[in-house]
Amino acid sequence: MENKIVAGEPDSLRGDQYGIPIHGLFCVPATLGTRRLFSLWRTCMLLQYTRRALSIVSAWTKLFFLWTWMLPIYADEPPSKMLPLPGSVFTVKGHTAFLIPAAQEVALASSPWVWYAPTLPNLPSKAEEWMFTRFSKSGIAIAGIDVGESYGSPAGSELYTALYEEMTSSRGYSKKPILLGRSRGGLMTLGWAVENPHRVGGFAGIYPVCNIASYPGIERAAPAFEMEPEALLQNLE
Secondary structure (H helix, E strand, O other), X not given: OOEEEEEOOOOOOEXXXXXXXXOOEEEEEHHHOHHHHHHHHHHHHHHHHHHHHHHHHHHHHHHHHHHHHHHHHHHOOOOOOOOOOOOEEEEEOOEEEEEEOOOXXXXXXXXXXXEEEXXXXXXXXXXXXXXXXXXXXXXXXXXXXXXXXXXXXXXXXXXXXXXXXXXXXXXXXOOOOEEEEEOOHHHHHHHHHHHOHHHOOEEEEEOOOOOOOOOOOHHHHHHHHOOOXXXXXXXXX
């Protein structure tokens, strides 16, 4: 029987219906005719592309299951934050918070705590180590939450309330913390204290800001309050 040589891409398929191996250059009987020859070639190409498509789908399926398996691991990881003293970092409503406990040997039954502000990615820093050490050695814990540059806005105060509930209801700390506002932390702590006087044990400030008109200024503070500068100024007056 006369054979024709037909070029094809390398493949490991076999033309079992004809008993002829198909690999690279494959041989088919010349008596098949042009139409059947083209049909055979098209079938081989279809099988080849189908196999490639299945390989791609399989690879993406494996990646998907790997991602769904690893997602809970990363989701459970606590946020990263450097603290001046050993403590724990956790989240409250998606915002980073911290707690530096009192030294075990002097821990008080009343579980007092100082609420430090502002808590930002770089604060509290090593500059607070001396002060925090003395709090801890006196049986007083320190905590705070990063609400961004809220300047005492209602949105920031809402997150402060969430931290208060976490500290008092979930962790058993005193229901009347001492608020410690440093610089613009004064705006944050006092803004919350005005709305929650029954929850405040006292206030202390380190050059605290108490007037947003002086810092950061009405123009800069307005977005945090979701107001136009003119409206915010009128609201303050």
